[in-house]
Amino acid sequence: MRRLLGLAALLSALAAQAQEHSLRVPPQATDARLAADEPPHWVVYDPAAAEPLLVWLPGTNGQPANGPRALFQTVRDNGYRLIGLSYLDDVAVSQVCIGPRLRAHPTCAATFRQQRVWxxxxxxxxxxxxxxxxxxxxxxxxKYLAEQDPAGQWADYLDGAEPRWRRIVLAGQSQGGGMAAYLAKTRAVAGVLMFSGGWDKDADGDVARWYRRPGATPPERWHATYHVREPQADVMANVYATLGIPKAQVHALDLPVIRRSPHGEGIGNPAYAPLWRQMLDATRPPDGPAGAAPAG
Known part of the structure; x- marks a missing residue:
């Protein structure tokens, strides 16, 4: 009997893998104005399933297809489609909005993120x-995916000229986490997962003013992590508190560091997989293309 159950589980897993599609889409294929040498978007999904969508925004100089494999697999195992979005991530706010420029332009961080997001x-x-x-x-x-794969139900993630945000969870690390937060301030997304997600500052050294703006996404739909050994750990804890994220949803990671830097631990250490699953379950949007907006 155990052998039969094991065989059934194996066949079920193989069937799921057979249904899963993975694509690398050059950004220029979706818009001829974009450069031909940009890293591709990374798309993983089951075309037969109406799954919620997680959009992953890499950190500075990150490439979606080279992202955190264990985290991505957890996303898929929890029943999400995955888009790793390729965007211009070569410089970060903390490299640009500093010194004389920040003193001359106190809203530098918000202007930077507004341009990069919108x-x-x-x-x-x-x-x-x-x-x-x-x-x-x-x-x-x-739109490209909806045209190229209409059976994949990609049109269900669009609402006219914008994504259907209530079906989308935004996630990102470092610069990408900050971009996810900035976007969620202006649109009611299903959820936000910030992994060591940025530490924008004002000229006086306090956290940037945009963190204090009222947000369209309720605080209950946010989760955030940082590792206690990161140099900016205290600043990030302050940022998350300023964003209004409930204390129980701010995760101060403290397991031994296994990567080159503690800054990447939140997405790179498989020991945090139970936390990833918890965060994904907490921010899961309603099923179906016509689901109601997230509660909160």
């Missing part, structure tokens, strides 16, 4: 074009 900031400190921005890239990718 592409419509006035006087941005970076040279990103409107078509380079995160949200336009995600919209064009979803």
């Amino acid at each position: 592409g419509d900031a006035v006087g941005a400190p970076i040279a990103d074009r409107p078509e380079d921005a995160i949200v336009p890239r995600l919209v064009r990718l979803l």
